[in-house]
Amino acid sequence: MSNLNINSSALINDHQIGSFGNYHNKEKSELLTVKELTNLSIYQIAKFKSSKANVDLVSIDGLNLPKKYPDVSYNNNDTRILWNGPHICMVVSTDTDIKEKLSSIDSDDFAVTDLSHSRAGIEISGLHAIDVLKKGTPLNLNNSEFTKNNCANSSYNGISFMLDFIDDQPLTFRLFCLRSFGGSFYHSITDSALEYGFIGE
């Protein structure tokens, strides 16, 4: 039996580097950028229904758990905690020590699950990033409804995904879907991005 080559990339057979679609005669600043997100730690924190623990007392890397849609708790260390449902949060971080930081959470009250390898992550940025999203998701992405540091779960062309609004200058979104849907999801996103032209990085 041969050794398995474990690669953290969920999109190794899909993501391509280069310029695609309608990129001719356009400045780089006008084009979209599509990146695969790798080496992110993703943990789900879910409070048990029977637990009486006070969620306000939970602190991870100095962050409290967000309490309602569409809140995100975030800090400068690039740790973001996304609201996923009542008493369910998703911690997304580049911090290599996040696992140790999460170990302080009481396992009698909360289930902490490592989902790092069960998600495919894409970051899309650029002037038309929101237009790409609007092509496939029914979410209301208008400024009054959905702003920087908001998150939501929805579907994109029928594929369930999690959306994190990272920045508005330039417009930057992180998109996460189940790893097994990564290829189809990447295809859906990049197909919608062809009209505006994009750079795969």
Place this chain on the structure above:
Amino acid sequence: MLEIKCPYCGKRSQNEFAYGGDATVKRPNLGDEVSTKEWDNFVYFRDNPRGKHTEYWHHVAGCRQWFKASRDTATHEIFNTASLEEEL
């Protein structure tokens, strides 16, 4: 396209939701003597009203929570939604 107000996420498109059946059906109490007729009624028989109907819905592509909705089966108007703990 219908918009359904999830009690946790607010108004969202219908295609993020899945219908979960009649919310008025009550399971026979655990430990009670249950006749075949009562089981039959619980498992198979449903009213099919025209008009206001209380239903379970699941925000399957959102917060993944179950909730109750009051909907008109003829016009599809959704009058109200509530979490499972709340009264409609």
